[in-house]
Amino acid sequence: MTTTPFQNASAWIDAENAQDPNIEIDQSKSFPKELLYSNRMYATLMDFYPNASEAVQIASKAQHICRWKIARESYPMDRVGYLKWREDLKKFHAKTTAVILEKAGYDATFIARVSFLIEKKLLKKDQETQLLEDVICLVFLEFYLEPFVLKHDTEKLKNIILKSWNKMSENGQQEALKIKFSAANLQLIKEAIGL
Template identity: 85%
Template sequence: MTILQFQNASAWIDAENAQDPNHEIDHSVSQPKELLYSNRMYERLMDFYPNASEAVQISAKAQHICRWKMPRESYPMDRVGYLKWREDLKKFHAKTTAEILEKAGYSTAFIARVSFLIEKKLLKKDIETQLLEDVICLVFMEFYLDPFVQKHDREKMKNIILKTWNKMSEKGQQEALKIKFSAENFDLIKEALGL
């Protein structure tokens, strides 16, 4: 593994995500949605756990790579459809990333490890899978909780918050409580967690 391999892989992941036709405004600037998500994931990882391995760093950047190519609407709009979509997405993200890593010259073992992480295997048992899940949950709570609150009723939101919380390690949970939430959202979180 070399710095050049990592730089190339990162640049190619960014280039893929930059093609997202969906945009989001961040600090008054419109950005491709998945490129913004990728950058938020990477920045949060390095802030939360600066010593993260190269495999985790790439997995964080590629977590949602090209997600718009597999829209939720292309699956039945029920619980079974949702779970199938989530499962297929993980495989799609892992495969898309593996192709980039192969092009960057990474070893088969390294590529297999990144795929393992992106597919979130052995959550709660594998330290790096858990680290990645913590970062996913932290990014969700910091940047995407509020849009969810606008769309869903209070009871559903409490359920979403509790599920998110239960996926995190204790260290991740402590970090989540440092996020600057709005007063309303913090009240909702406290209610959901029984704090």
């Protein structure tokens, strides 16, 4: 049975992310952290927008590909260091994915498009970049807000939530309000966004 370029690319992205030494527990099972994140991104995208193009589907899976290879600690621990780390990560994720897509047989135009999306260019202007950003924010709110709540004070949390909220489209925001939050987190979100 022959496999499609998409199936190959997906399997290779999964194989890369499966090498993450950081482990996260989900429903009593252990997963390499970035593989779990990749699966959550893809599942959320297909749930939220089943007609997403192949480029967005791949970008969702590869959003954090091999993220552990560039440690936050290798940059100055200030705002400037953080932003530089984030910028370098985007380029690294795009480049790592481009190598996989070339191996899978995709053409240069498609690869450039996926890189464009992973680097989140033209947010709010490009529909697919916006879709990807919506999914990133939905995944954060559904799966990663809780651990954040344990680490940060209320004001910082409200600030983080509001920043995520403002990056989303109206559709994304409506979808976010359907997530089953704990009562405390729902209250926090409502206060952050002024509902």
